[in-house]
C-alpha cells in the first residue's frame with residue numbers, strides 16, 4: 001500500500017534510533033494508552049477489549065489520547081491493540097476478562113492441539129485487516145505530530161500464552177512443552193515467527209514508523225533456554241522484516257523483560273534498540289552495550305507512586321546514568337503503566353525528563 005501521510009513534525013525518536021546526536025532523549029511509555037487515563041474509560045465504557053481494538057475509530061482515538069493529554073511531552077504513539085491478536089489470527093479463541101486478563105478457553109495441551117495449530121492456514125491480511133486499518137487511520141489522524149509504533153509479541157511469550165491459557169505463576173505447561181517436546185516447541189515457535197514477520201511487514205506498509213517486539217516472558221527462561229527458544233526467533237523477526245521491507249525498512253526495538261543475562265547478545269541481535277526493565281542499573285547496561293545499540297528504559301513504574309522530589313531524583317539518576325540522553329537513549333518505563341497511576345504524576349515525570357534531558 002502506498003499512501004501519502006502528513007509530514008512528520010517530530011522525528012526525535014527516529015533520529016535517536018538512527019544513532020544521531022539529539023537535543024534531548026525522546027520520551028514514550030509502554031501502555032501509555034489505557035486505564036489510568038479517565039478519557040480511556042469514556043471511550044471504552046463496557047465494550048469488550050478486543051472489540052475496541054478492532055474498531056479503527058475507537059482504537060485510533062485511544063492511541064492518540066496520551067499524545068493529546070500530554071501535549072508536546074510524548075514523542076511517539078503506539079497503536080492500541082494487543083500481542084494476543086497473533087494467536088487469534090492462528091485460529092485460537094482469546095478472551096480478555098475484566099480484572100483477570102487474557103484467557104484462552106482451549107489452550108494447546110496435546111500433540112493433536114499442536115498439529116491443529118500447525119496445519120491452520122493463517123491469512124494475516126484477512127484476519128488482521130482491522131489492525132492495518134487502525135494503523136492507517138491513526139497515522140492520518142496524528143497528522144505528523146509524532147511517529148507511530150506498531151508491535152508484536154515475541155514468539156516465546158505468545159507460545160507461553162497459547163499453552164498456559166493465560167497468565168501464569170509456575171509456567172508449568174510451557175516448561176513441560178520445551179523440556180518434554182522441544183521439537184514441537186520449535187515447530188510452533190517457527191510458525192508464530194512466520195506470522196509475526198508478516199504482521200510486522202504489513203503494519204509498516206499500513207503506516208507504522210517503528211516496531212517494538214515484546215518478549216514479556218523472556219525472563220522466565222534460563223539463559224541457555226533463552227538462547228534456544230527465544231533469541232533465534234527474535235533475531236529472525238528483525239532480519240526478515242528488514243529484508244522484506246528493503247529500502248522502506250523501519251527501526252526495530254526488542255524488549256525481553258527479565259532477560260538480564262542476554263543483554264550482550266541482544267545488543268548484537270541486529271535490533272536498532274534494546275529496551276531494559278528496571279532491574280538494570282543503567283550504568284552497567286551502558287557498559288555492556290558499549291555504544292552498539294540505542295538503549296530504552298528503564299524507570300520502575302512504581303516510582304510514579306512517590307513524591308515529586310523522589311521522581312525528580314530518580315529521573316535525574318536514570319538519565320545521567322544512561323549518559324545524559326543526548327544520544328542513543330530513549331526514556332521509557334521498565335514495563336507498562338498501572339491502572340492506579342495518577343495521570344498528573346505521569347505528567348510530572350515527563351516534564352522532568354524533558355527538563356533534565358535538555359540540560
Ligand SMILES: Cc1c2[nH]c(c1CCC(=O)O)Cc1[nH]c(c(CCC(=O)O)c1C)Cc1[nH]c(c(CCC(=O)O)c1C)Cc1[nH]c(c(C)c1CCC(=O)O)C2
Pocket residue numbers: 029030031032033034035044049078079080081082083084096098099100101102151167214216336
Ligand atoms: C503481555 C502483553 C499483553 N499485551 C501486551 C503485552 C506486552 C507488554 C507487557 O508485557 O505488558 C502489549 C500491549 N497491550 C496493550 C498495548 C497497547 C499500546 C500501549 O502500550 O499503550 C500493548 C503494546 C493494550 C492493553 N492490553 C490490555 C489492556 C487492559 C485492557 C482493559 O481492561 O481495558 C490494555 C490497555 C489487556 C492485556 N493484554 C495482555 C495482558 C496480560 C492484559 C491484561 C493486563 C491487565 O489487566 O493489566 C497481554
